[in-house]
Amino acid sequence: MIMTDSLSETALSKEQVTEFLISNPEFLVSHPHILNQIKIPHHLPGSVSLVERQAEQLREKVKILQKQLTELLNVAKQNxxxxxxxxxxxxxxxxxxxxVEVEQSLSDVLLHQLELDEISLKLxxxxxxLPETSKHHLLKKxxxxxxxxxxxxxxxxxAMLFDKKNIGSVAMMLLGEQGEMGLLAxxxxxxxxxxxxxxxLLITQLQQFLTLIIPQLAEF
Structure with missing residues:
Protein backbone atom coordinates (compact mmCIF):
# COMPACT_ATOMS: atom_id res chain seq x y z
CA MET A 1 0.00 0.00 0.00
CA ILE A 2 2.85 2.36 0.88
CA MET A 3 4.59 1.58 -2.45
CA THR A 4 1.38 2.33 -4.40
CA ASP A 5 1.01 5.69 -2.71
CA SER A 6 4.63 6.51 -3.44
CA LEU A 7 4.26 5.64 -7.12
CA SER A 8 1.06 7.66 -7.29
CA GLU A 9 2.80 10.67 -5.80
CA THR A 10 5.72 10.24 -8.20
CA ALA A 11 3.41 9.96 -11.20
CA LEU A 12 1.49 13.00 -10.06
CA SER A 13 4.69 14.96 -9.63
CA LYS A 14 5.78 14.07 -13.17
CA GLU A 15 2.41 15.10 -14.52
CA GLN A 16 2.70 18.44 -12.79
CA VAL A 17 6.15 18.99 -14.22
CA THR A 18 4.98 18.02 -17.70
CA GLU A 19 1.96 20.28 -17.46
CA PHE A 20 4.07 23.15 -16.23
CA LEU A 21 6.61 22.83 -19.04
CA ILE A 22 3.87 22.64 -21.68
CA SER A 23 2.24 25.74 -20.23
CA ASN A 24 5.59 27.54 -20.00
CA PRO A 25 7.57 26.62 -23.15
CA GLU A 26 10.13 29.43 -22.54
CA PHE A 27 11.01 28.26 -19.03
CA LEU A 28 14.21 26.38 -19.95
CA VAL A 29 15.27 29.19 -22.26
CA SER A 30 15.07 31.71 -19.42
CA HIS A 31 16.75 29.26 -17.01
CA PRO A 32 19.62 27.90 -19.14
CA HIS A 33 21.64 26.66 -16.15
CA ILE A 34 19.10 23.83 -15.72
CA LEU A 35 19.99 22.46 -19.15
CA ASN A 36 23.45 21.52 -17.94
CA GLN A 37 21.86 18.98 -15.58
CA ILE A 38 19.41 17.42 -18.09
CA LYS A 39 20.11 14.52 -20.46
CA ILE A 40 17.92 14.17 -23.56
CA PRO A 41 18.68 11.28 -25.97
CA HIS A 42 16.84 12.66 -29.02
CA HIS A 43 14.18 15.14 -30.11
CA LEU A 44 11.18 15.26 -32.37
CA PRO A 45 11.55 16.63 -35.92
CA GLY A 46 10.79 20.32 -36.21
CA SER A 47 11.64 21.20 -32.59
CA VAL A 48 14.79 22.54 -30.97
CA SER A 49 16.29 19.82 -28.79
CA LEU A 50 17.75 20.44 -25.38
CA VAL A 51 20.90 18.74 -26.60
CA GLU A 52 21.23 21.40 -29.29
CA ARG A 53 20.56 24.07 -26.72
CA GLN A 54 23.27 22.62 -24.48
CA ALA A 55 25.64 22.50 -27.46
CA GLU A 56 24.88 26.15 -28.18
CA GLN A 57 25.68 27.05 -24.59
CA LEU A 58 28.97 25.17 -24.82
CA ARG A 59 29.85 27.01 -28.03
CA GLU A 60 29.16 30.32 -26.31
CA LYS A 61 31.40 29.31 -23.39
CA VAL A 62 34.15 28.28 -25.81
CA LYS A 63 33.92 31.66 -27.55
CA ILE A 64 34.26 33.44 -24.19
CA LEU A 65 37.25 31.30 -23.22
CA GLN A 66 38.87 31.88 -26.61
CA LYS A 67 38.42 35.63 -26.21
CA GLN A 68 39.93 35.51 -22.71
CA LEU A 69 42.85 33.42 -23.99
CA THR A 70 43.47 35.88 -26.83
CA GLU A 71 43.48 38.78 -24.37
CA LEU A 72 45.94 36.94 -22.11
CA LEU A 73 48.23 36.22 -25.06
CA ASN A 74 48.12 39.86 -26.13
CA VAL A 75 49.02 40.97 -22.60
CA ALA A 76 51.86 38.43 -22.52
CA LYS A 77 53.21 39.68 -25.86
CA GLN A 78 53.02 43.29 -24.67
CA ASN A 79 54.79 42.42 -21.42
CA VAL A 100 74.09 63.68 -21.27
CA GLU A 101 74.24 60.24 -22.90
CA VAL A 102 72.29 58.78 -19.97
CA GLU A 103 69.52 61.33 -20.40
CA GLN A 104 69.51 60.80 -24.16
CA SER A 105 69.21 57.03 -23.76
CA LEU A 106 66.35 57.42 -21.28
CA SER A 107 64.61 59.82 -23.63
CA ASP A 108 65.04 57.62 -26.71
CA VAL A 109 63.69 54.50 -25.03
CA LEU A 110 61.08 55.78 -22.59
CA LEU A 111 59.61 58.52 -24.77
CA HIS A 112 59.96 57.03 -28.24
CA GLN A 113 59.85 53.27 -27.84
CA LEU A 114 57.51 53.04 -24.83
CA GLU A 115 55.61 56.15 -25.96
CA LEU A 116 55.63 57.84 -22.57
CA ASP A 117 55.42 61.61 -22.46
CA GLU A 118 58.00 63.20 -20.15
CA ILE A 119 61.12 62.35 -18.19
CA SER A 120 62.90 64.45 -15.60
CA LEU A 121 66.29 63.53 -14.13
CA LYS A 122 67.33 65.61 -11.13
CA LEU A 123 70.67 65.01 -9.43
CA LEU A 130 65.27 70.95 -7.25
CA PRO A 131 64.87 73.96 -4.93
CA GLU A 132 65.72 72.72 -1.43
CA THR A 133 62.40 73.58 0.22
CA SER A 134 60.32 72.16 -2.64
CA LYS A 135 62.51 69.03 -2.77
CA HIS A 136 62.11 68.40 0.96
CA HIS A 137 58.34 68.79 0.68
CA LEU A 138 58.13 66.46 -2.34
CA LEU A 139 60.26 63.72 -0.75
CA LYS A 140 58.35 63.83 2.52
CA LYS A 141 54.92 63.89 0.90
CA ALA A 159 55.47 72.32 -12.80
CA MET A 160 58.55 71.69 -10.67
CA LEU A 161 59.49 68.45 -12.48
CA PHE A 162 58.22 68.72 -16.05
CA ASP A 163 58.06 71.25 -18.87
CA LYS A 164 54.54 70.09 -19.77
CA LYS A 165 51.77 70.64 -17.26
CA ASN A 166 49.27 68.03 -18.50
CA ILE A 167 50.93 64.97 -16.95
CA GLY A 168 48.25 62.58 -15.69
CA SER A 169 50.39 60.13 -13.70
CA VAL A 170 54.03 59.53 -12.87
CA ALA A 171 56.55 56.89 -11.87
CA MET A 172 59.21 58.43 -9.65
CA MET A 173 62.28 56.69 -8.24
CA LEU A 174 65.01 57.92 -5.94
CA LEU A 175 68.53 57.10 -7.09
CA GLY A 176 71.18 55.73 -4.78
CA GLU A 177 71.17 53.06 -2.07
CA GLN A 178 69.35 55.41 0.27
CA GLY A 179 67.83 57.68 -2.37
CA GLU A 180 70.61 60.21 -1.79
CA MET A 181 71.80 60.70 -5.39
CA GLY A 182 68.81 62.10 -7.21
CA LEU A 183 65.39 61.51 -8.66
CA LEU A 184 64.05 60.22 -11.98
CA ALA A 185 60.44 61.04 -12.83
CA LEU A 201 60.10 44.82 -11.23
CA LEU A 202 61.29 46.73 -14.30
CA ILE A 203 61.34 50.06 -12.48
CA THR A 204 63.41 48.44 -9.73
CA GLN A 205 65.93 47.17 -12.29
CA LEU A 206 66.17 50.61 -13.89
CA GLN A 207 66.72 52.23 -10.50
CA GLN A 208 69.48 49.75 -9.71
CA PHE A 209 71.22 50.29 -13.05
CA LEU A 210 71.15 54.07 -12.67
CA THR A 211 72.41 53.76 -9.09
CA LEU A 212 75.44 51.84 -10.41
CA ILE A 213 76.12 54.06 -13.41
CA ILE A 214 75.60 57.64 -12.25
CA PRO A 215 78.36 57.69 -9.59
CA GLN A 216 80.87 56.83 -12.34
CA LEU A 217 79.75 59.82 -14.41
CA ALA A 218 79.14 62.43 -11.70
CA GLU A 219 80.85 63.47 -8.50
CA PHE A 220 79.16 62.05 -5.44
Missing amino acids: ERIYRIYADLNLRLFKCRTL FGSEND RFHDRIYYLGRLSHAEM IGSHQPHHFHPGMDT
Missing part, protein backbone atom coordinates in the same frame (compact mmCIF):
# COMPACT_ATOMS: atom_id res chain seq x y z
CA GLU A 80 57.51 40.58 -23.36
CA ARG A 81 57.98 43.61 -25.62
CA ILE A 82 58.29 45.95 -22.63
CA TYR A 83 60.74 43.60 -20.92
CA ARG A 84 62.94 43.48 -24.04
CA ILE A 85 62.88 47.26 -24.33
CA TYR A 86 63.97 47.67 -20.71
CA ALA A 87 66.69 45.04 -21.18
CA ASP A 88 68.02 46.97 -24.20
CA LEU A 89 67.84 50.21 -22.20
CA ASN A 90 69.97 48.73 -19.42
CA LEU A 91 72.64 47.72 -21.95
CA ARG A 92 72.60 51.21 -23.45
CA LEU A 93 73.00 52.77 -20.02
CA PHE A 94 76.06 50.64 -19.29
CA LYS A 95 77.69 52.02 -22.45
CA CYS A 96 77.06 55.66 -21.54
CA ARG A 97 80.12 57.80 -20.83
CA THR A 98 78.42 61.05 -19.81
CA LEU A 99 75.26 62.13 -18.02
CA PHE A 124 70.85 66.27 -5.85
CA GLY A 125 73.55 68.84 -5.28
CA SER A 126 73.99 69.57 -9.01
CA GLU A 127 72.99 72.57 -11.10
CA ASN A 128 69.68 70.95 -12.10
CA ASP A 129 68.70 70.02 -8.53
CA ARG A 142 55.40 61.33 -1.89
CA PHE A 143 57.99 58.83 -0.73
CA HIS A 144 57.57 58.28 3.01
CA ASP A 145 60.96 56.53 3.31
CA ARG A 146 60.29 54.50 0.15
CA ILE A 147 62.30 54.48 -3.08
CA TYR A 148 59.32 54.69 -5.47
CA TYR A 149 56.18 56.69 -6.00
CA LEU A 150 53.52 55.69 -8.55
CA GLY A 151 50.45 57.85 -9.07
CA ARG A 152 49.41 61.45 -9.57
CA LEU A 153 50.98 64.77 -8.66
CA SER A 154 49.71 68.21 -7.78
CA HIS A 155 49.97 71.00 -10.36
CA ALA A 156 52.80 72.60 -8.38
CA GLU A 157 54.75 69.33 -8.31
CA MET A 158 54.26 68.79 -12.03
CA ILE A 186 58.63 59.48 -15.81
CA GLY A 187 55.34 61.07 -16.83
CA SER A 188 52.33 59.92 -18.82
CA HIS A 189 49.36 61.93 -20.06
CA GLN A 190 47.09 59.06 -19.00
CA PRO A 191 45.83 59.47 -15.41
CA HIS A 192 45.93 55.74 -14.64
CA HIS A 193 49.02 54.66 -16.57
CA PHE A 194 51.09 54.67 -13.39
CA HIS A 195 49.29 53.58 -10.23
CA PRO A 196 50.26 52.22 -6.79
CA GLY A 197 49.12 48.66 -7.58
CA MET A 198 51.34 48.13 -10.62
CA ASP A 199 54.33 45.80 -10.73
CA THR A 200 57.66 47.49 -9.98
